[in-house]
Amino acid sequence: MRTVFVLFCVLAAASSGALQQNDTFYDARFTRDTMRIDYFHTGGPDARETVSLDRVVNDGPWAGSRTQLVDPTGLGHYRFEARDTASGALLYTRGFSSVYGEWETTAERKTAYRTFHESLRLPWPRQPISILLEKRQGDGSFATVWSTEIDPTSRFVNRAPLAHPAARVWPVIESGAPAEKVDVLIIAEGYTAAEMPKFRRDVQRLLPSLFAEEPFKSRRSDFNVRALELPATESGVNRPNAGLFRRTPVSTEYNIFDSERYVLTLDNRALREAASAAPYEFIEILVNENTYGGGGIFNAQATASVDSAFSAYVFVHEFGHHFAALADEYYTSDVAYEIGAPPKVEPWEPNVTALHDPAHVKWADLVTPGTPVPTPWDKAAFEAHTRGIQERRRAIRARNAPEREMDALFREQMEWALTFLRSMKYSGRVGAFEGAAYEARGLYRPEADCLMFTRDPVGFCRVCRRAISRIIDLYAK
Incomplete structure (x- = not known):
């Protein structure tokens, strides 16, 4: 659900081209197994973030690409990289988000400490590696939150794959x-x-x-x-x-x-x-x-x-x-996160924008010719109707009504929203429609309707489709 909206500074490694050409580099650096690095992620009211190693284990055969080892997408609230300890050569990177990252945006973070368990997965290295875990900051930069060195031959690294007799x-x-x-x-x-x-x-x-x-x-x-x-x-x-x-x-x-x-x-x-x-x-x-x-x-x-x-x-x-990494495009439903302050920098999620520069919106190449940016739509009428739906939804949950009542309410909402959004002048066009990612103002979505905005049977918008295609390319090439 929740992701943090800040701009990613794209990872640019000079060696990335070599890492993405063929299996030769892979076979020289990795075996065909998966290394899983388990760790604990702790935070609380003092805003201090602590990461501590749990264990390193064999997670079974490596299922990932052996040629797409460096992640070029710029997605995720966190990223990690693995480097050869001796030479410093970049071996593997991935961006990701986490339960901890979402918890940070809740009110509980201000009053309680919590620990969450997380994992990093990468091909099993043949030589010792250095792991760097980084977190995206409010200004779009990354800061290191944890680093460690791992020797795959160490007696503290469990090289035995887990048996699954009952699976x-x-x-x-x-x-x-x-x-x-x-x-x-x-x-x-x-x-x-x-x-x-x-x-x-x-x-x-x-x-x-x-x-x-x-x-x-x-x-x-x-x-x-x-x-x-x-x-x-x-x-x-x-x-x-x-x-x-x-x-x-x-x-x-x-x-x-x-x-x-x-x-x-x-x-x-x-x-x-x-x-x-x-x-x-x-x-x-x-x-x-x-x-x-x-x-x-x-x-x-x-x-x-x-x-x-x-x-x-x-x-x-x-x-x-x-x-x-598609963001929720809806903004009128109740959420657990603390909202109300759209970001000062561009969101990293591919399908929402802060639109600081309308002439250069990040999906500008997909904007339908003749579509104004920002793109007008009857936002007030949509919000008024949706507020009524949310009040009824809360009432249904409060009295623990049968689930069929909630299903009926959602069908009613879907039928209304589908007709309403299709009636907008710029429906079906790519532009920049205000209201996205839990924020009524200051964040924009690419189209009037999308699978990430409503339950309407409209599929993914064109911006979301392109984002999905790029991830498929990362794992299937």
Whole structure:
């Protein structure tokens, strides 16, 4: 959901071209295994951020590209790099966001300390490496928050892959070798052993919704998709606000940051241990619940409940966050984050802008000719209607009404919004429409409507589609 809106200064490494040409560099520097660096990320009221090493383990065969080793996208609230300790040569980089990074934007950060578990994954190096973890600052620059050196031959590094005697992985889409494809792992959460046939049906029902949208549709052959069956002792997941407390294999739960619809796992170690049963780069957790909910964090995780009327939408929307760092474009819904101050610098997310220079909006090459920037639309009427919807939504949750009432409200909202937004003069055009990323003023989205803005069946806008394509290229070439 939440990401921090600041400009990325693109990583420019002179050696990056050499790193992205062929397998020769890879084979000289890496084995075919995955190194997983687990660490604890702590912060609190004093604004001090602490990172401490947990362990370094073998996370199974490397599923990533062996040629696209340097991340050129400039995405993520954090980034890490691995360098050869002896020579200083750059070996691998990736940008990402995290649960900790989102927690920092909540009110709790001002009154309490919290620790979150996180992981860095990279090809297993043949020689000692230096790891640098950096965080994006408010002015767009990066600052180091942690560094460490790792000797892959050290007795403190566990080189044994984890056995998964009870895990069952089944292929859903097989398009080629993991190193040449985007590898997605779908994980069962809150399904008992007897419900695994339902999990399979849910995968087969929801996955086509992703590949019905461009550019996933036209690039389906660039993907491998596998499903992991993790039986739970009881059906469903933890729902604290509803008084339903459960323990599940990877501890996925509702009410993250006390938001009734936000679903994530905070048990990163359990998630990574389970996921290591299969080759993967991206994870979507299917939650066996009918209550609307989900979540998505760039290069971390995505979740979706499977039995609400809008499960297919949530599945795709949250994967957009996780896969391509797409920002939420909506701005009238309740969120747990502290908002109200649009950034002074340009957001790093590809689909929102602060529009400091309308003549050079960051997606200027996609702006439809003849479209004014900023682009007028009936913002006041949209906000007035949506405020009424949000009041009714809160009332439904307050009286713990059946989920069908929420589904009906969302259908009503969708039907109204679809008609309303299509009636805008510049509907269907790329411009810069004010209202995005939880902010009513000062942030702009590319089109009047998009899958990241409403639940309307309109697909991804052109800016989002391009952002997705660039990530596919990073893993499938």
